[in-house]
Amino acid sequence: MLVHMAGPTFFFYDLETSGISARDARIMQFAGQRTDMDLRPIGKPENHLIKLTDDILPDPDAILITGITPQKTREEGVTEAEFLQYFASHIATKDTIFVGYNTIRFDDEFMRYLHYRNFYDAYEWQWKDGRGRWDLLDVVRMTRALRPEGIEWPFAPNGKPSNRLELLTAVNKLSHENAHDALADVNATIAVANLIKTKQPKLFNFLLDMRDKKKAAALVGAGQPFVYSSGKYPGKYEHATVAVMLAKHPQKQGALVYDLRIDPGEFLGMSAVELAERWKFTREDNAPTRLPIKTLQYNRCPAVAPLSVLDEASQTRLQLDMKVVEANRKKLAAAQGFALKVLEALDLLEQKRQAELINDDRHVDSQLYDGFISDADKNVMRVVRAAEPSDLASLEPNLHDARLKALLPLYKARNFPAAMTGEERENWEQFCAQRLVGGGAKSRLAKYFQHLQELANQPGITQNQQYLLEELQLYGQSIMPAEANE
Secondary structure (H helix, E strand, O other): OOOOOOOOEEEEEEEEEOOOOOOOOOEEEEEEEEEOOOOOEEEEEEEEEEOOOOOOOOOHHHHHHHOOOHHHHHHHOEOHHHHHHHHHHHHOOOOEEEEEOOHHHHHHHHHHHHHHHOOOOOOHHHOHHHOEEEEHHHHHHHHHHHOOOOOOOOEOOOOOEOOOHHHHHHHOOOOOOOOOOHHHHHHHHHHHHHHHHHHOHHHHHHHHHHOOHHHHHHHHHOOOOEEEEOOOOOHHHOOEEEEEEEEEOOOOOEEEEEEOOOOOHHHHOOOHHHHHHHHOOOOOOOOOOOOOEEEEEHHHOOEEEEHHHOOHHHHHHOOOOHHHHHHHHHHHHHOOOHHHHHHHHHHHHHHHHHHHHHHOOOOHHHOHHHOOOOHHHHHHHHHHHHOOHHHOHHHHHHOOOHHHHHHHHHHHHHHOHHHOOHHHHHHHHHHHHHHHHOOHHHOHHHHHHHHHHHHHOOOOOOHHHHHHHHHHHHHHHHOOOHHHHO
């Protein structure tokens, strides 16, 4: 049963994970702190380790950053099912606004896959019962771009502007010990939020209000140019530009928006095929100008603001010539048929992406976005979560979604291994073997051990890093299927 707070609260959270792919990697640490709307802490912080299971190999590079070994999660952590039971009753309370630093693009995705794998709705934790989400990273970007006064802004060692959390806290003398520990990063994020709320309260509250997807849609959909901060835009322009809506996105709750810094002239005469080619991201130094169109999703708390916020100082800082912006807007507005060709180009890219997914060796764990789960199956999911481990297999005929049928034995094996029958254990061991050593010399396990050796041979490796690599070597050996040793 949910524990209700009086009125809305923030819940700042951060994850440490076994890798960067939410489809394939796992959460190893979850930490968070609830605050009131004035950012004052409510209750004790949350800090949970989550066990890695026998089918998962962590990315050694991730472990070298976090210092959390698989063995530590197994000794001190809980299962995913145990964690989510606690999360649902103590953390995802009514009117909670989940906040973090780059959570929308990273942590939120891991949380969605976590819920999906364990028979919870992947989305309700962020919208039902008045709940919501926000992301402080784009708030930081827009503050730096438009209202930087009163805050020190960091630069990376190469001299380029940087909004990395640990650099931002350092130059502003905010406490941030043990960076890349989830709870330390949570406390640092709250400190940064306090800094912006104190120094630039008007912008802070405006962006908090703008996280409402209806308000974002109203601003963007009005058809007028607006200010937009996004990591997709170059750092030399403080990740901000003036954009305008070109068309509604055909699949997502959002719009295709054009960067009005860029003269659209060279793109207007291109075919849909040519536009699709120029839309692709490339790191080549001499590559032609990429099509300056991006997807703006209303439900991702975009940092957008009306053009009126763009004062002269901001125009200078962002190197924006408003006469050029207006000239580009007029060219775009006069270009008949361009938006339709852009939509055709988007469709071509989507067809290619779908073909790549079909040819990819995807497993059910990664199929969250293959479709929404029916209400009928959601009712059965509740039964699954409440069932005794020994009764899980008998629930399979009640499930209609093929993904859920495939997930059910995995859910039992990962969360309740002691309750598996002999046949279930044999099936699980075969599954793990295929995941880890399928492909022989190119298997996940072979690549894992090879990468560990490469890291161990690097010059300047520290004693602690050496210890972590040794632990990872032992872990890989401990979950190695028996036939791999024969």
